[in-house]
């Protein structure tokens with residue numbers, strides 16, 4: 001009997017303890033180490049000695065924060081819990097963006113929903129000031145009840161968006177055939193804002209202000225990125241950074257299977273398949 005309990009402890013509990021330690025570490029980082037509030041100061045609430053930040057939005061303002069530094073490559077990570085109940089028209093965004101003209105941008109955008117409907121998560125890729133590369137998925141869980149992990153891998157070979165370590169979108173470097181690829185130093189951003197003109201049901205579902213203030217929570221303020229002040233920094237392509245190593249140049253077989261599953265079961269919109277908008281598919285869609 002006691003040896004059974006022992007086996008239970010080792011086999012079942014130990015991996016969880018190890019995993020929990022991993023998560024703990026990123027949750028221990030305080031906000032101010034890497035980030036600063038950039039919008040709606042009085043709508044930003046600090047929780048747990050600034051290891052957690054809550055962005056709020058009411059009729060007067062939304063709010064947002066950004067990294068203190070800019071980066072030229074990396075694996076960017078945030079733990080997010082998005083507004084619950086009726087959040088139609090309320091957009092929670094976590095993204096990377098460069099400064100200035102012809103900007104580059106990598107977006108996670110939670111599009112808000114009428115209570116009870118599945119939450120839509122949109123991703124987009126901008127390169128040299130050109131976006132229009134939207135994809136949408138329905139999440140396989142309710143992102144309003146708990147924190148989940150959202151990650152963006154960005155190296156010279158591919159960009160991968162991950163939800164709880166499952167790849168939901170891959171954007172390859174096809175610059176050799178003239179497709180734009182983000183390469184300018186970018187800042188990490190997060191915001192909660194009024195997107196009722198477009199976000200939910202294509203803009204038909206408006207914000208119900210009776211439910212304000214809306215609240216989105218963030219944790220995990222560690223950053224694994226190549227710090228860079230210059231617009232394009234060849235040093236950030238170096239394989240000395242672990243996220244640039246060859247094993248991150250494409251998905252591994254397990255990741256590829258997960259990605260195929262997401263494409264089959266959870267993608268609800270893909271610009272590559274929108275013949276109405278793009279009678280001729282954009283070049284990157286052929287690869």
Ligand SMILES: *[C@@H]1O[C@H](CO)[C@@H](O)[C@H](O)[C@H]1NC(C)=O
Pocket residue numbers: 208210211
């Ligand atoms: C707005 O939300 C309130 C409170 O949940 C609800 O009673 C009301 O019916 C909602 N209004 C609309 C237009 O959905």
